[in-house]
Amino acid sequence: MGPGRAGRAVAWAYIAALLLFLYVPLAPPLRFSLGGGGEAGTRAGAVTLRWYRQLWDNPLLVGGVQNSLLVGALVGLITPPLALLAAMAVRELRRPRLIVATVLLPLFIPGVSMGLASAFFFRQLGVTPSLLTITTVHVVWALPFAFLIILAVMATFDPMYLEAAYLHGAGRLRAFVDVELPLIRHGILGAAIFSVILSFNETVRTALVQGPNNTVQTYIWSTFLQVGLSPTLYALMSLLIAVTLGLVAVLLLVGARGAVSARGG
Amino acid sequence: MGALQGRVAGVARYALLVLPLAFVAGALLVPLGLMFVWSFWERAGFWIRPAFTLASYAEFFAGVRLSVLERSLVVAAGVTLLGLLLAYPIAYFLALRVRRDLARNVLLLFTIPFLVNYIIRTFSWVYLLSRTGPVNRALMAAGVTQRAVDWLLFSDFAVFVGLISSYMPFMIYPLWAALDGLDRRLVEASWLLGASPRVTFLRVTLPLSMPGVFAAVIFGFVGTFGESAVPIILGGVGYQLMGNTITSALDVLNYPLAAAMSSVVVASMLAFLLVWYLAFDLRAVLGKIARWRF
Numbered sequence: 001m002g003p004g005r006a007g008r009a010v011a012w013a014y015i016a017a018l019l020l021f022l023y024v025p026l027a028p029p030l031r032f033s034l035g036g037g038g039e040a041g042t043r044a045g046a047v048t049l050r051w052y053r054q055l056w057d058n059p060l061l062v063g064g065v066q067n068s069l070l071v072g073a074l075v076g077l078i079t080p081p082l083a084l085l086a087a088m089a090v091r092e093l094r095r096p097r098l099i100v101a102t103v104l105l106p107l108f109i110p111g112v113s114m115g116l117a118s119a120f121f122f123r124q125l126g127v128t129p130s131l132l133t134i135t136t137v138h139v140v141w142a143l144p145f146a147f148l149i150i151l152a153v154m155a156t157f158d159p160m161y162l163e164a165a166y167l168h169g170a171g172r173l174r175a176f177v178d179v180e181l182p183l184i185r186h187g188i189l190g191a192a193i194f195s196v197i198l199s200f201n202e203t204v205r206t207a208l209v210q211g212p213n214n215t216v217q218t219y220i221w222s223t224f225l226q227v228g229l230s231p232t233l234y235a236l237m238s239l240l241i242a243v244t245l246g247l248v249a250v251l252l253l254v255g256a257r258g259a260v261s262a263r264g265g
Numbered sequence: 266m267g268a269l270q271g272r273v274a275g276v277a278r279y280a281l282l283v284l285p286l287a288f289v290a291g292a293l294l295v296p297l298g299l300m301f302v303w304s305f306w307e308r309a310g311f312w313i314r315p316a317f318t319l320a321s322y323a324e325f326f327a328g329v330r331l332s333v334l335e336r337s338l339v340v341a342a343g344v345t346l347l348g349l350l351l352a353y354p355i356a357y358f359l360a361l362r363v364r365r366d367l368a369r370n371v372l373l374l375f376t377i378p379f380l381v382n383y384i385i386r387t388f389s390w391v392y393l394l395s396r397t398g399p400v401n402r403a404l405m406a407a408g409v410t411q412r413a414v415d416w417l418l419f420s421d422f423a424v425f426v427g428l429i430s431s432y433m434p435f436m437i438y439p440l441w442a443a444l445d446g447l448d449r450r451l452v453e454a455s456w457l458l459g460a461s462p463r464v465t466f467l468r469v470t471l472p473l474s475m476p477g478v479f480a481a482v483i484f485g486f487v488g489t490f491g492e493s494a495v496p497i498i499l500g501g502v503g504y505q506l507m508g509n510t511i512t513s514a515l516d517v518l519n520y521p522l523a524a525a526m527s528s529v530v531v532a533s534m535l536a537f538l539l540v541w542y543l544a545f546d547l548r549a550v551l552g553k554i555a556r557w558r559f
Contacts (some may be wrong), residue, residue: 003556008295010361011354011358011362014354014355015358015371016293018351018433019374019375020432022375022378022379022430022507023378023548024389024393024433025378025385025386025387025389025390025393025430026378026381026386026389027389028388028389028393029385029388029389032392071465082284082285082288083285085281085282085284085285085334086285086286088284089282089285089286092282093279093282093283094290097542101287101538101542102286102289102290102518103285103286105289105293105294105538106289106293107487107533108483108537108538109293109297109486109487109488109531109534110487110488110491110508110530110534111491111492111493111505111508112491112511112512113300113491113511113527113530113531114293114297114514115295116294116300116511116524116527117293117296117297117299117300117527118292118293118522120296120298120300120303120524121295121296121299121514123312124299124303136292137289138291139290139292140288140292140293143285143288143289147285162362172274172278186535197380198380200382201380201381201382201384202509203355203382203384203494204494206494208515215380217384220384220385221384221494221556224388224498225497229388229391237385240381240382241381241385244380244381244382245377245381248377248380248439252373256389
């Protein structure tokens, strides 16, 4: 009852068309970031890197880059341990369904509502918007993704290894650190990279809790709202796409090495 | 280990395991609940003050904003339905007709563009759909139209394109997970009993994949119903959906109104989630991810 060859060809063509639809929007920023901008003295179609050089002359933007890097690093450090604890709670506490539902909840709350509720909450508490408020919101947003990645890796781990460690007299902590952690390490690293990617690419939630602090994404968004798009913004977008794709490549390498070590071990 | 030490270690372990839940509760659930409370407060200068007034809800449901709610519902339902129709065949093919490692690689290809900020991808659509953009040039080169098509950009069409490219990839995963976890013997049994492929699909495969369909519907609906950036970029001047209407209420410092509209959005999401939680087994959507007993 399998579809014939023609059916399979149609299915693959359909998948290719949808992938094209999703990948094409990654290209235009690069094109416009390399253009002459059509001003006097520049030849249309000439390739130039001047917009990329100009990026670094803008102190507001350089500050945004620093903020993005700092927040990204914090999110990458804080989210995986939290996600790991949540995944372990699913295994060890009662009511696992409720735990899964709670941790996945941030996926289902629209960005505006999440940002707005956080912004009001911080304001009522008297917390001034800072990189920490941005980090908090990013961690909430990244947590369900990191949780799913770690949950998937933990599902490949055989709990019998833990039983073996207990039989040899290891305590819970010792058994976890010496036996389970080495085997799920690549999942935790993957969750960290994924969290950083999400943090770098977040705008809507960030814009509501940023206060005077810009990230690269909120800089792009507010500049678009105030003066519209420019070659400089396209250069910035191209860099962000490049950084994201680079991080995805690292993520895939980590995943591939994890798969190899899991098979070998 | 002494009994007391054991007790202390037990409490410490419990506290650690509960930490992420406490974090989500403190950083998301409590703020969402308070936002609902604050939607009944009143405006006071640059902020809000305690009161119990339904003024914000009255302003929302009586004014032109009600039409924004209607349009948001229609757009969200339309995008979700289209996304489902686009995503289901892919999920079906990958889950039931392709080797699993190949399917995983294709799913990965769908993930990668999703990781790039959708706002950046939406900016690209402004160029792609513009009068002199590639889509119009291709249409004219193919002889489909003589003059550039106007309604491609700053229109419902553009908003649909932007929303579908932002949220459709998200819908493939739950569908794939539900179909991948399906017991193939049931499909074979249906075949052995003489059902045609069409009947098997309608009476066996589709009903069994409903948890995934419902999850995909939630993902599509959440994304589009509260979306604030895509209508601003692709809808053109005055194109209002719930998301950007909320942010424009913030711009005029009407915080209680923003809280009220936001609460309506969140409440509709939670209603969806509650139905899902009560009606379906989470395992059916998480698929092979979690093997533990739920």
